[in-house]
Amino acid sequence: MKKQKKYIGIDIGGTKILLQTFDANLNQIDEIKVKTNTKSHVHFMKSLYQLIDSVFTKSIKGIGVAVPGIVNIHKGTLVHAPHLPTKRDTPLKKLLTKRYGVKTHIENDINAFLAGECSKSNLKKYKNIVAVMIGTGVGGAIMTNGNLIYGKDGYAGEVGHMIIGKCRSLKTFEENTSGYFIPKIAKMLNSKSKIKVSELEEMLKAKNKSALEIQQYLVESLSIGLSNLNLIFNPEVMLLGGGFYQKYLAQNKKSLENFIKKKSLDKSSPKIIETKKSNLLPKGVVILLKNN
Numbered sequence: 001m002k003k004q005k006k007y008i009g010i011d012i013g014g015t016k017i018l019l020q021t022f023d024a025n026l027n028q029i030d031e032i033k034v035k036t037n038t039k040s041h042v043h044f045m046k047s048l049y050q051l052i053d054s055v056f057t058k059s060i061k062g063i064g065v066a067v068p069g070i071v072n073i074h075k076g077t078l079v080h081a082p083h084l085p086t087k088r089d090t091p092l093k094k095l096l097t098k099r100y101g102v103k104t105h106i107e108n109d110i111n112a113f114l115a116g117e118c119s120k121s122n123l124k125k126y127k128n129i130v131a132v133m134i135g136t137g138v139g140g141a142i143m144t145n146g147n148l149i150y151g152k153d154g155y156a157g158e159v160g161h162m163i164i165g166k167c168r169s170l171k172t173f174e175e176n177t178s179g180y181f182i183p184k185i186a187k188m189l190n191s192k193s194k195i196k197v198s199e200l201e202e203m204l205k206a207k208n209k210s211a212l213e214i215q216q217y218l219v220e221s222l223s224i225g226l227s228n229l230n231l232i233f234n235p236e237v238m239l240l241g242g243g244f245y246q247k248y249l250a251q252n253k254k255s256l257e258n259f260i261k262k263k264s265l266d267k268s269s270p271k272i273i274e275t276k277k278s279n280l281l282p283k284g285v286v287i288l289l290k291n292n
Contacts, residue, residue: 004024004059005024005059005061006021006022006024007061007062007286007290008020008021008060008062008286009021009022009066009283009286010051010063010066010285011109011279011281012065012067012068012084013036013083013109014036014038014084016033016036017033017036017051018033018282019032019033019034019051019052020032020279021060022282022283022286026119026283026286028283030055031279032055034051036084038084039085040085041085043085044085049099052100056100060102061102063096063102063103063104063289064104064105064107064286064289065104065106065107065285066109066112066281066284066285067081067106067109068084068108069084069108070158071106071108073107073153074153076091076092076104076105076106077091077094079155093105093106103289104289105285105288107284108154110139110140110141111141111288112281112282112285113133113281113284114129114141114148116280116284116285117275117284118284119284119287123239123273127144127145127236128143128145128237129235129236129238129239130143130235130237130270131241132226132238132242133241134178134222134244134245134249135178135243137160137174137178138174138177138242139158140159140160140229141157142159143235144233148288159173160178164221164224164225164228170185176217176218177222182195182196183195183196183197185217186214189217215248218249219252222256223255223256224259226238226256226259226260227260231264237271237273238260238270238272239275240253240274241275246274246276253274256272257272
């Protein structure tokens with residue numbers, strides 16, 4: 001009897017790694033979650049091998065890995081991942097292919113996230129999507145005519161690094177809209193302010209003036225960034241998510257839509273769909289593995 005083909009999809013995060021196995025029809029079979037070993041590059045790779053070894057059999061025909069960083073899509077190298085202990089230009093595809101002898105695909109996590117989300121029924125009809133995830137930092141992915149945009153080396157979609165501000169210390173989209181930069185935003189708005197991101201939620205509940213100013217600044221900055229992306233890519237849908245977005249910005253969805261509409265060329269706005277980070281990311285990277 002012919003053995004059924006199976007695939008491994010892996011979502012590597014700064015704190016945890018999620019591994020799922022799938023059959024040839026992309027039905028999930030198993031799932032394993034482990035803590036990310038950030039002690040060193042050697043320890044990280046050893047723990048990744050151990051995780052894959054625990055599920056690898058002769059029926060596995062491919063391994064897809066999504067990572068939070070810059071990926072050279074052609075070489076399969078992890079160019080830089082600030083939240084992982086990996087060395088710069090880690091040849092992840094080469095290492096995994098040599099060890100396991102199966103087709104391997106390395107992907108930026110937001111690209112894999114978008115591919116996974118597009119397998120859901122409410123997104124299948126859309127072919128032009130901009131995804132922006134706002135957490136500690138900002139990540140993005142772009143789909144046009146049903147295809148992810150990679151650019152020359154695969155770095156396209158890094159929307160967090162586009163310039164939207166003039167302040168010397170707060171120039172990029174990420175610096176003006178994400179959780180990590182709250183102390184700098186607070187100081188810029190009020191030189192005496194020392195607000196931390198961990199304090200922001202309670203301060204907003206208390207209607208603290210400084211906290212409300214920060215939230216308004218975040219909304220305005222996000223509006224500018226999304227408006228720019230709308231003008232460049234003309235998407236049908238903007239997929240917004242990430243822990244920081246959900247907690248501090250989601251309630252301003254209508255305001256974001258109105259700003260984008262006002263600044264658009266035809267006074268229209270793409271549909272904004274909000275999403276929580278789901279466990280579809282491993283499935284997304286397997287979809288991309290099979291398509292490459």
